[in-house]
Amino acid sequence: xxxxxxxxxxxLKDEELKGALDRATERLGSRRSASLASLENxxxxxxxxxxxxxxxxxxxxxxxETFEKNLIKNGVKVHWAEDGKAANGLLVDIAKKAGCKRAxxxxxxxxxETHLNHxxxxxxxxxxxxxxxxxxxxxxGTTPSHIILPxxxxxxxxxxxxxxxxxxxxxxxxxxxxxxxxxxxLREAFLSADLGITGANFGVIDSGTIVLVSNEGxxxxxxxxxxxxxxxxxxxxxxxxxxxxxxxxKILGRSATGQKITTYTSLITGPRRAGEADGCEEMHVIxxxxxxxxxxxxxxxxxxxxxxxxxxxxxxPVYKNIGGHAYGDTYPGPVGAxxxxxxxxxxxxxxxxxxxxxxxxxREVCPVRLDIPRMLLELRKHAVEEAKIPFSLRMxxxxxxxxxxxxWLYKTGARLGGIFARLLAPDGWIKKLPGLAGxxxxxxxxxxxxxxxxxxxxxxxxxxxxxxxxxxxPTPAREPAHVR
Amino acid sequence: xxxxASSSTSRDARLTILARVRQAQIRAHIPETKAGLPERLAxxxxxxxxxxxxxxxxxxxxxxEAYVEESEExxxxxxxxxxxxxxxxxxxxxxLPYGIGEAVRGEKIYYGHDSKEDQGQAExxxxxxxxxxxxxxxxxxxxxxxxxxxxxxxxITHVVVIREADILQGMGEFFDGFRKSPELxxxxxxxxxxxxxxxxxxxxxxxxxxGYLIVVIGP
Amino acid sequence: MTxxxxxxxxxxxxxxxxxxxxxxxxxxxLERLGITVEVPxxxxxxxxxxxxxxxxxxxxxxxxxxxxxxxxxxxxVVIPSGSCGDMITHQYHMLFADEPEYLAKSHxxxxxxxxxxxxxxxxxxxxxxxxxxGTGAADAFKAAYHPSCHLxxxxxxxxxxxALLAGVQGLQCADVHDQEECCGFGGMFSVKNAAISxxxxxxxxxxxxxxxxxxxxxxxxxxLMHMAGGxxxxxxxxxxxxxxxxxxxxxxxxxxx
Ligand code: SF4
Numbered sequence: 003x004x005x006x007x008x009x010x011x012x013x014l015k016d017e018e019l020k021g022a023l024d025r026a027t028e029r030l031g032s033r034r035s036a037s038l039a040s041l042e043n044x045x046x047x048x049x050x051x052x053x054x055x056x057x058x059x060x061x062x063x064x065x066x067e068t069f070e071k072n073l074i075k076n077g078v079k080v081h082w083a084e085d086g087k088a089a090n091g092l093l094v095d096i097a098k099k100a101g102c103k104r105a106x107x108x109x110x111x112x113x114x115e116t117h118l119n120h121x122x123x124x125x126x127x128x129x130x131x132x133x134x135x136x137x138x139x140x141x142x143g144t145t146p147s148h149i150i151l152p153x154x155x156x157x158x159x160x161x162x163x164x165x166x167x168x169x170x171x172x173x174x175x176x177x178x179x180x181x182x183x184x185x186x187x188l189r190e191a192f193l194s195a196d197l198g199i200t201g202a203n204f205g206v207i208d209s210g211t212i213v214l215v216s217n218e219g220x221x222x223x224x225x226x227x228x229x230x231x232x233x234x235x236x237x238x239x240x241x242x243x244x245x246x247x248x249x250x251x252k253i254l255g256r257s258a259t260g261q262k263i264t265t266y267t268s269l270i271t272g273p274r275r276a277g278e279a280d281g282c283e284e285m286h287v288i289x290x291x292x293x294x295x296x297x298x299x300x301x302x303x304x305x306x307x308x309x310x311x312x313x314x315x316x317x318x319p320v321y322k323n324i325g326g327h328a329y330g331d332t333y334p335g336p337v338g339a340x341x342x343x344x345x346x347x348x349x350x351x352x353x354x355x356x357x358x359x360x361x362x363x364x365r366e367v368c369p370v371r372l373d374i375p376r377m378l379l380e381l382r383k384h385a386v387e388e389a390k391i392p393f394s395l396r397m398x399x400x401x402x403x404x405x406x407x408x409x410w411l412y413k414t415g416a417r418l419g420g421i422f423a424r425l426l427a428p429d430g431w432i433k434k435l436p437g438l439a440g441x442x443x444x445x446x447x448x449x450x451x452x453x454x455x456x457x458x459x460x461x462x463x464x465x466x467x468x469x470x471x472x473x474x475x476p477t478p479a480r481e482p483a484h485v486r
Numbered sequence: 487x488x489x490x491a492s493s494s495t496s497r498d499a500r501l502t503i504l505a506r507v508r509q510a511q512i513r514a515h516i517p518e519t520k521a522g523l524p525e526r527l528a529x530x531x532x533x534x535x536x537x538x539x540x541x542x543x544x545x546x547x548x549x550x551e552a553y554v555e556e557s558e559e560x561x562x563x564x565x566x567x568x569x570x571x572x573x574x575x576x577x578x579x580x581x582l583p584y585g586i587g588e589a590v591r592g593e594k595i596y597y598g599h600d601s602k603e604d605q606g607q608a609e610x611x612x613x614x615x616x617x618x619x620x621x622x623x624x625x626x627x628x629x630x631x632x633x634x635x636x637x638x639x640x641x642i643t644h645v646v647v648i649r650e651a652d653i654l655q656g657m658g659e660f661f662d663g664f665r666k667s668p669e670l671x672x673x674x675x676x677x678x679x680x681x682x683x684x685x686x687x688x689x690x691x692x693x694x695x696x697g698y699l700i701v702v703i704g705p
Numbered sequence: 706m707t708x709x710x711x712x713x714x715x716x717x718x719x720x721x722x723x724x725x726x727x728x729x730x731x732x733x734x735l736e737r738l739g740i741t742v743e744v745p746x747x748x749x750x751x752x753x754x755x756x757x758x759x760x761x762x763x764x765x766x767x768x769x770x771x772x773x774x775x776x777x778x779x780x781x782v783v784i785p786s787g788s789c790g791d792m793i794t795h796q797y798h799m800l801f802a803d804e805p806e807y808l809a810k811s812h813x814x815x816x817x818x819x820x821x822x823x824x825x826x827x828x829x830x831x832x833x834x835x836x837x838x839g840t841g842a843a844d845a846f847k848a849a850y851h852p853s854c855h856l857x858x859x860x861x862x863x864x865x866x867x868a869l870l871a872g873v874q875g876l877q878c879a880d881v882h883d884q885e886e887c888c889g890f891g892g893m894f895s896v897k898n899a900a901i902s903x904x905x906x907x908x909x910x911x912x913x914x915x916x917x918x919x920x921x922x923x924x925x926x927x928x929l930m931h932m933a934g935g936x937x938x939x940x941x942x943x944x945x946x947x948x949x950x951x952x953x954x955x956x957x958x959x960x961x962x
Contacts, residue, residue, distance in 0.1 A: 053519040092495075189606070260608065
């Protein structure tokens, strides 16, 4: 795969992308704050939601067993997959056994993570994404770039072209018409599908319920019309009970799109019951590990509380500049910078935690208050330990720790550096720096160190002043109006 | 056997994963969370009139067409006027409140037991509803015998009839009703018409589910 | 708490080496308020550059030195930087999570470490020190406040710097679009991820320019140096100032801006 920094350069050159990102993140961000402001006790609700999520991680194994037991009681078949390949294999097996040939899918990050579609097609099972954005992504042969808005990076003109070329409909760029075309096309697919595949927004432990939220209603069709329904969900996507689910629902829609609640929230507790006219006849849940148990054992366990609302993406100035594809995997933005190295291992992904100014905007908006900056720092530390390079070497500063803990050495070094730097910058500013530091002068001049350090000025002042006498305070320009 | 891990690989995976998770959670660094929070969220009491007013307010924001009728007869007339001449996908007559099933007799109606293709022809879905949730403008629908899920999902228009007495304040209150019996039916919370903003953030209604949601509130 | 008579100044590397005049402004404001300023001369760096890059062992060496030095004197510590302040008061806890002795030391010290504006407002209870620009509303000095991320979100000091600016007569705070968004500095981030950082800086400078402000005021010289470098490269007419400089200028003869 291409290198992170190359993907970044490509993204930064894309003016169309930049415009789309600016509009979308701004809109979602302001809607989010407005709708949270209208929720009474929103701070407390977020704290309670965090408590629920963190609490269940403490005995995730026990909770999984209870969840499994309740699913089974509800007539659901439960499967376990150590990794993506295994999950996909289980799904293909289920489909084959049930004689399914045509699958419809609603938006699911877990199956993006396992690259399910590829393995299904390989096994001769047709699969169609049904979320409008995901459908277009599938037609275009690309990947989603935002958790909530998969095609945030595409203009309506490009979408029109894709529809025109791939499903041979007359070209239009009218969003309403495009959506209508999709409705008709996808409705045919729904009616003929025999397998519905979804993720899960939540699994309610004590009732054995799968919760799905969607605005379009496609998740409902996927779970209502086909004969067989398979859920692929990460082992962390649990909530203890319905009262906690209430908390999650209150913050999820608000954080994601600024809606008080997403249009459809489905609670699916087992397959169709006796006397019911619709719903699947056979329901399966595949519980996916794929690196999650490893995350749980390390310093970034907290990320397992993520409810995938996407708010951290919209708040992130880095995401706003580079969009989702630059992150190189299923999960973009700040959450992706933690989850991707967590799931896939730090090797090959250490650029992601580095690509943050640690501004903390993500932590501020996260509905469950995940401390993303802390986790980025943990991953950076981990990357250093793995790679075994001394900081000094990387930074081109000889023995930083040694030097900076020895004041005289440190000062001498800094002063020498200053003298050298001022040689480069007769007017006090450096236009071009060599090596790694050249990144700075790509768009900024660098101020050279001052001829006299603060400590020099301080000592000179002390020397010029008789000992023991405090400096006379000059009279203020006017009387202070308010001194508490 | 129903309800068991399906294959031997999955059974092995189960043991491996649970063992790993168990190992991991011993040394897991789970951050402390804020102390002194209430056990559960309290819903302060409200009056039926306040709940109805709030519900109507939320409906307006969501673009839900709402009618409040004072008598059972008025409800039947309203529903008739909304569905006459259209192909209907309906809950069974005995599952609809206010004798609406009788009132729409004579129209072209499909039911849950008809083929999906036939159901797909319907222009209007006609259903009752277990509860409405005022603070979000939400309809809480359960499904079961004679109450198919498709009626609130497949047609482009969905007409829902609810009783004013069934308006609750919010989801928490609704869930409280299931506290004693954790046996949940299939449930869907519907809040406004189906929508998407996937294409350049422009709002489009009715992309998969109903694009028009009409609620008739009866006495 | 009782108002302290003296403080130790942790002047930060960047003020010591690049912006010594800011350190002098900080001293001048504190002394004007009757505080005796001590400068522990063997201070070096808080260790943040190494810490943020993941080199915790290196960072710990520096942090131990800093903790030992500042703990030796019971006077409160004033830090004219939200970022170094956040490092010492919060990140040291993470750094020393497995070193009980220094963890305790860092907790004790963080109780009496204050960023400059927080010290003035929360400890001394001052929001108006009598600073003034110009003579009336017509020639108000329009300044854009930039809340540095570590001050705003790390230390949670949202109101203090604004209160101090509001206390300056003849200073008008400009409205800045996306005011709380990061300028793209982030220490090594600006070098390692120069392209992204430059994109963020460009947004910030565009918004600052549109605000019509004459100066950008902040409590972190790192961010200000970053913005100043971009301003200079673009040839923009915008000054950068530490809050202490604004206060000092508003108090003294330098008030004609
Ligand atoms: S990390 Fe927090 S803000 Fe980001 S997607 Fe997850 S829950 Fe939402």
